[in-house]
Amino acid sequence: MWTRSVLKEKAKSAFARSRWGLILCCLILSVVSGGFSGGTSGYTRNMQNSNGSAGTEEAQTYANIFKNFSNGDVSPEVITTILAVFIGVMLAAMVVSIILSIFVMNPLMVGCTRYMEEACYEQKKVGDLGLVGYVFKKGRYGNSVKTIFLMQLYEFLWTLLFIIPGIIKAYEYRMIPYIVAENPEIDTKKAFELSKEMMTGNKMDAFVLDLSFIGWHLLGILTCGILEIFYVMPYEYMTNAFLYDTLKQNASFDYFDHNLGAKTYASAAAYDTYQQNYQDAYQNDANNTYEEEPLPVDDPNQRGGWMPVYNPDQSNNTSQDDSGSDTNSDL
Numbered sequence: 001m002w003t004r005s006v007l008k009e010k011a012k013s014a015f016a017r018s019r020w021g022l023i024l025c026c027l028i029l030s031v032v033s034g035g036f037s038g039g040t041s042g043y044t045r046n047m048q049n050s051n052g053s054a055g056t057e058e059a060q061t062y063a064n065i066f067k068n069f070s071n072g073d074v075s076p077e078v079i080t081t082i083l084a085v086f087i088g089v090m091l092a093a094m095v096v097s098i099i100l101s102i103f104v105m106n107p108l109m110v111g112c113t114r115y116m117e118e119a120c121y122e123q124k125k126v127g128d129l130g131l132v133g134y135v136f137k138k139g140r141y142g143n144s145v146k147t148i149f150l151m152q153l154y155e156f157l158w159t160l161l162f163i164i165p166g167i168i169k170a171y172e173y174r175m176i177p178y179i180v181a182e183n184p185e186i187d188t189k190k191a192f193e194l195s196k197e198m199m200t201g202n203k204m205d206a207f208v209l210d211l212s213f214i215g216w217h218l219l220g221i222l223t224c225g226i227l228e229i230f231y232v233m234p235y236e237y238m239t240n241a242f243l244y245d246t247l248k249q250n251a252s253f254d255y256f257d258h259n260l261g262a263k264t265y266a267s268a269a270a271y272d273t274y275q276q277n278y279q280d281a282y283q284n285d286a287n288n289t290y291e292e293e294p295l296p297v298d299d300p301n302q303r304g305g306w307m308p309v310y311n312p313d314q315s316n317n318t319s320q321d322d323s324g325s326d327t328n329s330d331l
Contacts, residue, residue: 002246004209010120011238015231018124022234025115028132030233032105032112106148107135113181116241117260140184147188151176171203172196178244183255190253198247206243213239 015022111132118124118131135144151173159166175195179186186194199206213236220228248256 002205002243004205004212007209007239007242007246008235010242011235014119014238014242015234018119019234021124021126021128022116022119022238023230024126024129025112025132026233026237027229028129029109029112029237030229032108102149103145106152107141107144108132110135110144110148110177110181110184113177113241116237117178117181117244119238120241120245121260134181135184143186143188144180144184147180147186147191148177150188151192168203171206172199174199174206175244175247178241178248179255182248182257182260186255190255194251194253194255197252198244198250202247209239209243 111134114134115124115129115131118128124131135141155166155170155173158169173192173195175198176191179191179194213232216232216235217228220226220232
């Protein structure tokens with residue numbers, strides 16, 4: 001069980017410990033999500049201001065073109081050509097944007113997520129931002145790209161068909177980037193299953209957690225984004241990182257990176273699974289013998305020895321002491 005207040009307190013502590021590294025990491029995330037549009041507008045402004053006379057001539061040319069359009073002096077063939085070129089440029093820009101998003105931006109997003117996961121356990125400095133390129137390595141890159149792409153594709157299709165179910169699915173897939181950031185080689189199907197498992201019973205609480213940041217975002221807008229960059233974004237991202245760190249403790253599959261501080265959780269999960277399988281095996285066949293690894297059950301016929309055959313009723317057996325009275329073997 002988790003509460004918003006506990007997650008936020010942990011996030012504040014982590015932010016105080018790794019302040020500037022997290023700020024820069026969040027800046028990278030903001031550039032990845034929307035920096036290219038800003039770059040295009042900046043390029044356009046530079047072109048317009050680079051040469052005043054050229055800008056005046058271009059403006060006059062555009063004015064003549066619009067005048068010809070309004071007077072009907074432009075032939076239909078020219079209009080068709082212009083429209084075709086415009087549509088072609090737009091489609092090409094869309095294709096390039098999609099390719100960049102899939103093969104560059106998504107891996108960078110996973111790398112930033114990895115940085116924040118590590119910040120949950122230790123101080124991360126600006127010099128540690130090399131983790132942003134964490135998945136750009138052999139054995140990590142291809143699987144990470146595939147998993148995140150499928151996650152976004154499924155979210156898009158669900159939202160396209162049904163808005164509300166699409167939102168629900170988005171929350172169901174919420175932990176996938178964190179799972180991939182911790183183990184980039186994890187099977188895609190298993191990543192989806194683990195995220196669904198972690199978010200079962202937690203979707204509404206996660207939704208309320210998101211709503212709790214609305215006031216902070218409004219303050220960020222009022223400060224022209226300054227508060228957003230230097231406090232709100234790192235605070236919110238780290239809160240979500242700690243949400244993942246909490247929910248992964250209930251994972252039924254040991255996928256953890258033991259170098260990330262999750263060794264305790266992995267051992268506990270592996271032990272519970274092993275113990276359950278161990279008990280089920282003996283419940284199904286109580287007469288099985290295990291000569292190589294006998295169970296540590298005390299043999300009442302051999303004091304201090306070990307009994308290689310499992311007997312589920314042994315704890316209820318009674319034995320007689322030297323005086324002939326019945327006593328419970330557990331006493």
